[in-house]
Structure formats: C-alpha cells, structure tokens
Amino acid sequence: MRTNIRYLILGLLNQQPMSGYDVKRFLESLSWLVGSPSFGSIYPTLRSLLQHDLVTMEAVLQEDKPPRKIYSITAKGAAALDAWVNKPLPSATSMKGFLMRLILAGSFSPARLTDQMKERRAQVATQWEALKQAVDTVQDPGQRLALEYGCEIASAELAWLDQTLGQIGQQLTVEDVGTIVTP
Amino acid sequence: MRTNIRYLILGLLNQQPMSGYDVKRFLESLSWLVGSPSFGSIYPTLRSLLQHDLVTMEAVLQEDKPPRKIYSITAKGAAALDAWVNKPLPSATSMKGFLMRLILAGSFSPARLTDQMKERRAQVATQWEALKQAVDTVQDPGQRLALEYGCEIASAELAWLDQTLGQIGQQLTVEDVGTIVTP
C-alpha cells in the first residue's frame, strides 16, 4: 500500500485550506473508494507536514470548543505536491492508488492528467491480457471466479478510461482550435 | 486493511499442502488482484500457524538446497478457516478483501458462497447509489472524475455478481429444485 496519506492530505489542502477534522469528514465521504485514515494518522501527518514547512497553520479560536486549526499549503508544499504528481505511476498501482491520484486531478495540468490516465490504461490492459490467459489454465473454481471477476473489473476500467480520455481529448481540441462543435 | 494474510495462507493450505515459497509464487501470480505479501510476512505467518497447531510441517530434504518445508492444514486449522469463512463480510469490505474470499471459495459450501456474494451485492449496491448521488453535488472536477470512475466500477461489479449468481443458481436448481432468488 504505497498510498501515502501524506500527499492525499497535501492535495486536499491544495484545493482549499482546512482542518484535520475537515480532512477526515471529506475522506469519510469517499471511504469506499480510497478508505478513510483514522485521526490517529491524520493529526500526526499534519504535524509532520507543518514541521517540514509544507503547510502553515492558523488556529481559529472558538468559545467552549478546542480551536479549529486550519492548515494551508505553502509554496514549498505546492512544489512537493507538484513533484509527486509528475512522477510516473508506480509500476503496479492499485485501483485505490489510482483513485487517490484522480481525486487530486485538480492539482494536475490537463496534459499530466491525460498522461496519467494513459499510463493507467497501459497497465490495466496488460493485466487484463494476463488475466484472460490465466482463466483458461486454472482449474480451481474459486480461483477461476476471482480471475473472471478481475477480468470484468479490468475491462470496465478500460472502457471508462477510453471514454473519459475521449471526452477530455475533445475538450482540449475545442480549446486549442477555438471551434465549438454542436453534437 | 483487515485483509489478514493469515486466512489467505490457511485457505491455500486447505486446497493443497505447500511450502512458503509456493505460497509466494502462487500469490505473485494474482498480485494485481490481491497483492503479494513479502517473504518477510509469509514465513513468520507460517511459523505462527504452526505454533497454534493450525498446520503441520514436514521438511523434505534436498541435496545442496535448504529443505522444502511443506505445510499441511490440520483439523483445528480447517475448523478455524471454516469459522472465518462463515463470518459475515465486514461492513465495509474492500474489493481486495472480497477477492481474497473469492479465491478461497473452494473452502466454502456453495450456499455460503452465494450468501457471501449476495452480501457483497447489497454492499456494492448501497455504495453505488451513494456515489451516483454524490456525483451531482460535487463541483471539483477531479473528485467528480473519481466518483464517476467509482460508479462505473461498482456497476460492473454488480453486473458480474448478478450474472454469476444467476449461473450458480441454475446449477443449484438442477441439483435441488428450489427457488431462484430475484435480484
């Protein structure tokens, strides 16, 4: 699980300043997709980001409640995020890992986003082929089920990637050429 | 990540006796689906299973190589596996977690397998609804992409589950004329 909560949180702070509690709430709403880290990892991560000057913190006092500590990304933090985002996808990226990057797409240039999706497409296509081959050679019924399931998910993912890449491609073309095409 | 390698390994040993190295090779072939644990977790896990009398070990001597240590499941181990397998799915099971159980389907009764798939179906259906709703309320383009992606995967999974449940249902019906569950 090279998922590193660190950059996920940094990416959220890049979209807008927020507190640790806000981070939790937000990720909770996406928990099925990327899983929600516990407070026991969020707060220490924020402290670490602060110590490395990747974020700043401003305490907003409230009556009868602990102060909300609002974290904002710094220039150094934005640079670190940018560097991370522009690294190629690790060779065996999980769906969760890819989703994490997708959530941060707002921090990407459009070109980088499409690159990333193409990298992913290539990886999934390779795995799909491998799975299709494996299905025929496996005898155990459970393993077969698992492989078939994997095939199905892979092909759905490929379809989505192709469709979405197509849409983004069209949008970019419209901007570049400056023509509006009515559908 | 309540994925517990422990039961995955125990399940493999239930299918056939094998060595730690064999376990590794096998899981490596499925690494895209469930991820492959490292030797650094496999060997200690096997030792622990041995100490708890869930498996037995027989060393097969080889010339010029370390002996292969072949692990076999015990009655106690089989009982433990059975107990695990018959627990309901944890409320927020990841795709990986479900796949893991699917791989062990050989250790399930057919009835338990279909139950399990129905539990999964219900969970995914719920999440799908939530995602579809969320897509319309989210403004950030990256988050929207992630949610759409999630929707697509969820619907592919539902389709596969329904289709597979249908097939299994037919098989069971042939054996034991019963009712086909409506989806």
Next chain:
DNA sequence: ATGTGCATGTAACTGGTTACATGATTCG
C-alpha cells in the same frame, strides 16, 4: 562474471489502527 531461480529466514523500520482522554453542545 553476472544474474536469476530455488529456498530459507531475521531485524529494523514504517505506516497505519485501536483505544483512550478531554469537554462543551445539541438531538432524540
């Protein structure tokens, strides 16, 4: 000669969870 496959293992580390503590406020 260099690496890959076979085959075992250990120690240090990391990234996370679980469970706790604090304390006011509002809802059923």
Next chain:
DNA sequence: CGAATCATGTAACCAGTTACATGCACAT
C-alpha cells in the same frame, strides 16, 4: 439520560515491507 457531533490529540500496538544473510545450480 444517553448518544452523536464537534475538535483536538497521544500511546500502545500491529501488520506488513525493506533490506539483509546464506548458498547452490544453471544460463547468458
């Protein structure tokens, strides 16, 4: 009257990875 929401945090623990050590056989 208890439970949930807001809001912070810490310490103990755990599962797993990384990097290492050993050592032979076989291919490039």
